Amino acid sequence: MNGTPLLELRGTSKSFGSVHALTDVDFEVRAGEVMALVGDNGAGKSTLIKCVAGIHGYDSGEILFDGKPVSIHGPKDAARLGIEVVYQDLALADNLDVVQNMYLGREERDWLFRLNEPLMEQRTAETLRSLAVTTIRSIRQPVASLSGGQRQSVAVAKAVQWNSRLVILDEPTAALGVAQTRQVLDLVKRLASNGLAVVLISHNLQDIFEVGNRITVLRLGSDVGVYERDKTTQEEIVRAITAGVPTKAEVSETVPELAT
Amino acid sequence: MSLDVDVDVAAPGVALPEGEEAAERAGPLRRAIDNFKSGNLGVLPVAVGLLGIVVYFSFTAANFFSAANFNNVIVQMAGTTMLAYGVVFVLLLGEIDLSIGYLSGIAALSVAEFQLAGSSHDYPGIIAIALAILIVAAIGAAQGSIVALVGVPSFVVTLAGLLIWQGVILHVLELRGVIIIEDSLVNDLANYFFSNTAGWIIAAVISGGYLAIVLGGVLGRRRAGVAVGRPVLSVAKVLGVAAASLGVVAICNRDRGLPLAGLLVVVFLVALTFLAKRTPFGRHVYAVGGSAEAARRAGISVTRVRILVFMISGIMCGVGGVILAARLNSVDLNVGGGTLLLDAISAAVIGGTSLFGGRGEVRSALLGSLVIATIANGLNTGGYSTGTIYVVTGVILLLAVTLDTIARRLQARSGR
Numbered sequence: 162m163n164g165t166p167l168l169e170l171r172g173t174s175k176s177f178g179s180v181h182a183l184t185d186v187d188f189e190v191r192a193g194e195v196m197a198l199v200g201d202n203g204a205g206k207s208t209l210i211k212c213v214a215g216i217h218g219y220d221s222g223e224i225l226f227d228g229k230p231v232s233i234h235g236p237k238d239a240a241r242l243g244i245e246v247v248y249q250d251l252a253l254a255d256n257l258d259v260v261q262n263m264y265l266g267r268e269e270r271d272w273l274f275r276l277n278e279p280l281m282e283q284r285t286a287e288t289l290r291s292l293a294v295t296t297i298r299s300i301r302q303p304v305a306s307l308s309g310g311q312r313q314s315v316a317v318a319k320a321v322q323w324n325s326r327l328v329i330l331d332e333p334t335a336a337l338g339v340a341q342t343r344q345v346l347d348l349v350k351r352l353a354s355n356g357l358a359v360v361l362i363s364h365n366l367q368d369i370f371e372v373g374n375r376i377t378v379l380r381l382g383s384d385v386g387v388y389e390r391d392k393t394t395q396e397e398i399v400r401a402i403t404a405g406v407p408t409k410a411e412v413s414e415t416v417p418e419l420a421t
Numbered sequence: 422m423s424l425d426v427d428v429d430v431a432a433p434g435v436a437l438p439e440g441e442e443a444a445e446r447a448g449p450l451r452r453a454i455d456n457f458k459s460g461n462l463g464v465l466p467v468a469v470g471l472l473g474i475v476v477y478f479s480f481t482a483a484n485f486f487s488a489a490n491f492n493n494v495i496v497q498m499a500g501t502t503m504l505a506y507g508v509v510f511v512l513l514l515g516e517i518d519l520s521i522g523y524l525s526g527i528a529a530l531s532v533a534e535f536q537l538a539g540s541s542h543d544y545p546g547i548i549a550i551a552l553a554i555l556i557v558a559a560i561g562a563a564q565g566s567i568v569a570l571v572g573v574p575s576f577v578v579t580l581a582g583l584l585i586w587q588g589v590i591l592h593v594l595e596l597r598g599v600i601i602i603e604d605s606l607v608n609d610l611a612n613y614f615f616s617n618t619a620g621w622i623i624a625a626v627i628s629g630g631y632l633a634i635v636l637g638g639v640l641g642r643r644r645a646g647v648a649v650g651r652p653v654l655s656v657a658k659v660l661g662v663a664a665a666s667l668g669v670v671a672i673c674n675r676d677r678g679l680p681l682a683g684l685l686v687v688v689f690l691v692a693l694t695f696l697a698k699r700t701p702f703g704r705h706v707y708a709v710g711g712s713a714e715a716a717r718r719a720g721i722s723v724t725r726v727r728i729l730v731f732m733i734s735g736i737m738c739g740v741g742g743v744i745l746a747a748r749l750n751s752v753d754l755n756v757g758g759g760t761l762l763l764d765a766i767s768a769a770v771i772g773g774t775s776l777f778g779g780r781g782e783v784r785s786a787l788l789g790s791l792v793i794a795t796i797a798n799g800l801n802t803g804g805y806s807t808g809t810i811y812v813v814t815g816v817i818l819l820l821a822v823t824l825d826t827i828a829r830r831l832q833a834r835s836g837r
Contacts, residue, residue: 236720252718256711256779257704265708266719268701271641275699279645286647 165228167192167358168213168244168327173222175208182208183219186384188377190327195349195359197373197390199366201402204379206362210329214246215239242327245320249332253316255305259297260285262304263319288322289314292351296344310341317348321357328352329360334368346372366395380405466824467772467788470817474792478799485802488675495673496611498794499682500525500745504765505772505786506693507737510730512769513697513710515778516568516575518734520582521765524560526590526757528553528742533752536604546606554739560586561735562728569727583762590756599753602746610685611748614678623684624670628663635659682744686787689740694783706730711779741765760811767814768793771821777829792817 166189175183183205190196200206212219215233224231226242233239239246253262260278263285269277285300294314297307304312313333320328330349334342349372353359363369369376370390378385378401385401479486504521511518535542535549544552564582568575594600602608615623635655642649673679697703708716709726717723745761746752770776771792772785793814800810 248718252712252715254708254711254715254779257708261704261708262715265704265716266721268704270701275695276701276704279642279647282642282647283645 166190166225167227169225169228170209170213171223171225173209173212173219173224175212175217175219181382183212184382186222186379186382188384189387190358190360192326192358193353193356194374195353195361195372197369197376198360198362198379199364199369199376199398199402200379203381204402205382206379207331208382209379210246210331210360210362213239213244213329240323243323243325244327244329245323245325246329247313247316247320247331247333249335253304253312253319256303258303259289259300259307259315262315263288263322265319267323284322285318288318291355292318292321292348294318294348308341309337310344313337313341313345314348317345317352321352325357327358327360329362331362332364333361334363334365342368366398369398370395378402464773464782464784464788467785467792467821471788471792471795474795474799478795478803482799482803485799488672489677490798490802491672492614492676492680494791494794494798495683495686496680496748497798498790499611499680499686500741500748501761501764501768501794502686502787502790503689503737503741503744504761505768505790506689506783507734507741508765508769509774509781509783509786510693510697510706510733511575512766512774512776513706513778513781514727514730515710515776516727516730517579517766517776518561518564518575518731519579519762520560520564520586521579521734521738522759522762523583523586523590523757524557524735524738525742525745525761526752527560527586528557528739529746529752529756530590530593530600531556532607532743532746533600533602536602536607537600538603546604549604550607550743553743554736557735557739557742558732559735561738562732564735565728565731568731569724575731587758591754594752594754594756599751601751607743608747608750609681610744611680611682612750613681614673615681615684616678617674620670620674620679621667623679624663624666627666627687628659631662632659682748685740685744689737690783690787697783702726702729707779764790764793764814767818767821770825771818773821773825775825775829776822777825789821 168188168190170186170188173183173186173188174181186205186209188198188209198206198209208217211217213224213233215235215238218234224233226244231238231242233242233244254265257265260282264281269280271277271280282300289295289297289300292314294311297311297315304315307315317328317330317333333345333349337345346368349359349361353372353374361369361373373390376388376390376393376398378388378398380402385405388398388401475486484490504525507521508518531553532549534540535544535552536546537543560582564575564578567573567578635658639649639652639655669683670679673683697706705716705721705726708719708721709723713723716726742757746756768789769781769786770789772782772787772789774781774785774789796813796817797810800813
């Protein structure tokens with residue numbers, strides 16, 4: 162887990178016309194850690210994620226994956242690197258069942274070009290089991306009949322089953338109740354302990370302090386800094402989100418102590 | 422290292438995966454409840470309704486329950502059923518195609534034109550049929566492109582299509598009145614009846630084929646080590662299909678024999694069900710209908726799916742139009758008009774395909790068609806007026822859509 166970050170953004174800038182959505186932002190996440198990304202509305206969290214996911218390009222800056230510079234020009238590039246995004250409004254089709262959703266757009270076929278249902282069902286069961294998602298009664302039930310937490314779990318499982326190495330979760334607990342939030346947060350931790358790099362976007366500081374190893378704060382399109390969960394407080398983060406102190410230089414001195 | 426400790430401690434309440442996913446697979450009842458909750462009513466309501474209708478007319482309409490009339494119903498409904506098959510795909514997307522009536526008229530007109538004896542384009546029947554289907558497939562794809570690429574609502578595009586193609590038919594036939602179809606192959610589509618022996622063989626092939634498919638499915642699942650459904654259920658399905666196909670042939674053979682049109686209905690049922698349920702394309706149709714955004718994010722070309730579906734609708738208009746023309750041995754000014762459009766859409770909806778997209782089966786078109794054709798035929802033979810037929814069909818359509826809407830509301834409630 163030590164060493165080079167799995168994903169590293171250096172000096173990323175992006176503007177939409179005259180609006181500077183991102184200005185010289187540095188960001189990194191390592192394999193096996195949960196990096197929380199916080200900031201007020203309009204701080205640039207979504208823009209940053211969309212740059213990484215290839216939804217839109219970036220104007221300047223550098224993206225390093227596995228220490229090597231890469232260019233991400235579209236969602237396919239991101240997928241090829243093993244970057245998967247679980248969006249806020251779950252990207253699941255309600256009328257399809259769990260297996261069908263897990264393989265949507267990447268269906269397995271047999272030698273007759275038929276859908277290979279047994280194979281997909283078997284692998285779906287394996288994936289869910291490996292993530293300890295056990296509350297789903299049948300993987301052949303339509304997603305519409307699942308609870309919010311179960312749906313989120315399926316969305317996450319869908320993202321990780323393609324040998325992905327970096328999973329970005331956009332507000333995964335925003336619409337969930339207490340027990341279901343619990344379910345999803347446990348899942349997030351399990352992803353990291355399975356060796357994946359996880360980026361978690363959330364407004365809920367309690368969640369972030371529970372599962373995040375480090376916290377990157379964005380404010381008005383710039384990064385305020387990176388905080389280590391164990392060495393900071395919620396008050397400090399709130400201050401960073403709203404007021405933007407302390408400066409980047411001050412914080413960076415406390416950073417590189419994560420893995421010892 | 423703090424991370425791992427965290428994970429172990431902080432996973433309370435989540436049981437480790439001891440129970441096999443397979444073992445938790447629910448029984449048929451559980452599954453039926455799940456389906457109902459998620460808005461899939463299945464074929465039960467319409468199958469029960471159909472049975473009731475048949476029993477009712479058997480007692481009230483004198484000539485209804487006869488082998489000859491049974492064959493009549495099959496041939497009468499064959500064309501409409503083809504159109505309804507196409508409608509199912511369009512409805513699965515959550516779109517509508519109002520042009521199907523006159524599109525089938527265009528196909529009928531084309532097939533009649535291309536076999537016209539004594540003209541410069543007196544082609545053999547098979548080529549005339551192929552050309553007719555090709556033309557309406559292209560029209561369907563064109564209409565679909567306007568919907569998918571430009572974003573004009575399908576209601577408007579196909580409403581315009583309805584007017585345009587009706588106009589074309591009027592324009593062509595206004596002066597000529599009627600085109601007689603003399604080609605024997607074309608006419609056979611609605612007028613050929615298999616010999617008794619051929620009928621039995623076809624029934625046996627259908628039963629055997631279905632048995633092979635079910636067995637193949639069970640073996641495939643067993644090999645992959647995933648749960649196999651209840652054997653009782655599979656056996657019941659195979660026996661049901663065998664009984665139905667043999668029964669139909671038995672009745673048909675008391676009259677003229679199994680009509681070719683009936684076989685075509687079954688062939689397209691199987692082929693289109695395969696397309697919808699067993700191919701990635703079919704899966705994508707359901708996905709786009711359920712959530713276009715989810716489909717797009719999954720890397721599916723929503724545009725392509727939409728265009729292809731409208732093309733399928735066009736192709737089925739072609740097949741249906743040719744059969745309808747063959748039944749009359751001619752094409753006249755009324756081709757593609759009347760209640761054809763509404764019958765085809767009603768058939769799909771009555772059979773259980775949702776107007777809201779994402780839910781439905783190809784077989785629902787056949788079931789709905791059977792309901793509509795049986796009612797029309799029964800009321801006809803019972804001496805009721807056309808008005809009565811419309812009223813009864815309308816009430817049943819309303820009933821079907823109401824059921825669908827209630828199912829949809831249940832779905833919204835059961836989620837989250």
